Structure formats: structure tokens, C-alpha cells
Amino acid sequence: MRKYRRRRQKPVLRRLGGCLLFIVLLAAGIYTLTTSRWFLRLIYPIAYEELIYSTAQNYELDPFLVFAVVKVESGFNAEAVSSKGAKGLMQLMPETASWIASQRKLEYNEELLLVPEYNVDFGCWYLASLYREFDSTILSLAAYNAGRGNVKKWLESQKWTGEVETISQIPFPETRRYLERVRAMTAIYRRLYPEFDKTE
Numbered sequence: 001m002r003k004y005r006r007r008r009q010k011p012v013l014r015r016l017g018g019c020l021l022f023i024v025l026l027a028a029g030i031y032t033l034t035t036s037r038w039f040l041r042l043i044y045p046i047a048y049e050e051l052i053y054s055t056a057q058n059y060e061l062d063p064f065l066v067f068a069v070v071k072v073e074s075g076f077n078a079e080a081v082s083s084k085g086a087k088g089l090m091q092l093m094p095e096t097a098s099w100i101a102s103q104r105k106l107e108y109n110e111e112l113l114l115v116p117e118y119n120v121d122f123g124c125w126y127l128a129s130l131y132r133e134f135d136s137t138i139l140s141l142a143a144y145n146a147g148r149g150n151v152k153k154w155l156e157s158q159k160w161t162g163e164v165e166t167i168s169q170i171p172f173p174e175t176r177r178y179l180e181r182v183r184a185m186t187a188i189y190r191r192l193y194p195e196f197d198k199t200e
Contacts, residue, residue, distance in 0.1 A: 041192050044185075047076040048089065048116055053196050055120045059128040063196050065137065066124060068185035069144070072178060078116045087113040090123025100126055138164050141182055146175045 046052075046067055056063040073091035074080035086093050087110075092100075094110050100122050101108035112118040130140035130148060139162050143151045150172070154160040160169040164183075170176045190197070 037192055040188075044188055044192055045076075046071075046189065046193065048078075048120070049193075049196070051116055051120055055124045059124045061124055061128055061131075062137075062186070064186050064190040064193070065141075065182070066120075066127070067189045067193075067196075068182045069123070069127070069141070070120075071185050071189075072181045078119070079114055088119035088123075089116055090119055090127075092119060092123055092126070096126065097122055103129075136162065138162070138167075138179065141179055142170065142175055145178045146170075146172050 048070070049067075052066050052070060053063045056066040070076055070089050073086075074089050076089065078089050080089070080091065081087050082091060084093070092113055094113065097110070097113055098108050104125065113122075127140060127144055130143045131137065133148065134140050134143060134151070139151060139155075151160075151162075154169075154171065155162050159171055160166060167176055167179050170179070
């Protein structure tokens with residue numbers, strides 16, 4: 001009677017075990033990278049942090065909110081100029097900046113909008129003034145993007161309730177996206193940069 005030898009399974013099992021181990025280690029490595037603060041800071045960096053933080057503090061603004069506004073407005077590019085003419089880190093329109101200067105009884109020079117200290121100071125002052133007017137973070141952000149006049153019209157005509165939960169009611173798609181992005185970035189920066197938490 002012919003004897004049949006069983007095929008060896010050990011090398012195959014070893015290879016399968018090795019592959020499974022590699023997959024597990026790879027998954028663990030990816031998870032560690034994507035959840036570690038230092039790695040996520042590489043994906044979501046900030047710039048001008050001391051300037052933005054101190055200026056936000058001066059105007060009693062949430063620094064994480066201002067970081068988010070700067071990120072969404074200019075990507076931390078101090079020389080950014082939009083197609084509509086908005087300039088600098090916080091993308092101020094020259095007309096708005098001129099109004100701010102007149103309200104503060106300061107001299108105005110459009111070229112200064114590309115100077116980080118000048119731009120952030122004017123932007124934070126303006127954002128703080130909108131907050132005093134509307135007494136709401138979401139409303140002040142909407143006014144920063146779409147103009148206080150438009151926001152007042154939406155509220156008066158009941159096109160928007162002025163609440164976070166009803167952002168979808170806002171007539172301007174750009175403003176809807178702006179608010180969603182700023183809120184998302186605020187949460188991200190608050191998680192990644194706890195050293196700037198003024199409540200601690």
C-alpha cells in the first residue's frame with residue numbers, strides 16, 4: 001500500500017501568522033500616529049501663536065476661535081489677498097479696516113493690513129465689537145463673514161433663527177461653510193494646543 005505523506009503546513013501557517021502580526025502592528029502604528037497630539041500638530045499647525053493669543057486675550061476673545069478664524073481666512077498667510085480685496089491674516093476688507101480706524105481714532109494705511117500685528121489687532125477688535133453687538137459667538141462670526149447688515153436682515157425676516165443648530169437656514173452657502181469650518185477648527189485647536197487654554 002502506498003503511503004502518502006501529509007504536506008507540511010507549518011511554513012504556510014508561519015507566513016499567515018507573520019502577515020497577521022504585520023497587519024496588527026501596522027494598524028496599531030497608524031492609530032497611534034493619527035491620535036497622537038504631536039502628529040496631529042503636524043497636520044494642523046499654527047503660526048503667530050503668541051501674537052494671536054495675546055491679542056485675543058486683550059479683547060477677551062477665545063484664542064482658539066481666533067486661531068480658527070485666521071486658519072480659515074488666510075491659512076496663517078500674512079500676505080494673503082483675496083479676489084475680493086480682503087487682506088492679511090484675518091482677511092480684512094480695506095473699507096472695513098478704514099471704518100475700524102475711524103472708530104478707534106487711529107490713522108489708517110491700507111499697506112499696514114499686511115503687517116501681522118496691525119491686522120490681528122484690527123481683526124480682533126472688529127470681532128469683539130461684533131460680539132458686543134450680537135452677544136453671540138455664532139452671530140458675530142456670521143457677521144464677520146457676511147456683514148452685520150446681512151445678519152440683521154436674516155434675523156429680522158426670520159430666515160435664520162441665529163442658532164448653531166439652524167446654520168443650514170443661512171441664505172449664503174459661503175457663510176454656512178465658513179461657520180462650519182471655523183467651528184470645526186476651533187475644536188481641533190482646543191484639543192491640540194491646551195497650553196493656550198486661558199481657563200487653565
